[in-house]
Amino acid sequence: xxxxxxxxxxxxxxxxxxxxxxxxxxxxxxxxxxxxxxxxxxxxxxxxxxxxxxxxxxxxxxxxxxxxx
Numbered sequence: 001x002x003x004x005x006x007x008x009x010x011x012x013x014x015x016x017x018x019x020x021x022x023x024x025x026x027x028x029x030x031x032x033x034x035x036x037x038x039x040x041x042x043x044x045x046x047x048x049x050x051x052x053x054x055x056x057x058x059x060x061x062x063x064x065x066x067x068x069x
Contacts, residue, residue: 003052005036017041018064028056037063 007017020038024030035047036056 002057003054005048005050007037007039007048019061020045021063022059023047024056024059026056026058030054030056 018040020040022037024036030036030050030053032051032053033049036050037048039046039048
């Protein structure tokens with residue numbers, strides 16, 4: 001049965017998060033706890049882990065292009 005990967009809550013003071021980069025693509029096999037995405041807040045960048053082992057079926061949100069000078 002498909003299982004969504006939900007971004008963990010980052011606390012009361014975090015108002016928004018940016019999906020910086022997907023670390024997987026559809027069809028990839030992942031292990032439980034494997035990092036699948038990088039997320040950035042105003043204070044830190046962190047990895048989102050897979051909640052279970054399985055195969056990535058689809059990515060529903062695009063990563064945000066980051067432009068650095």
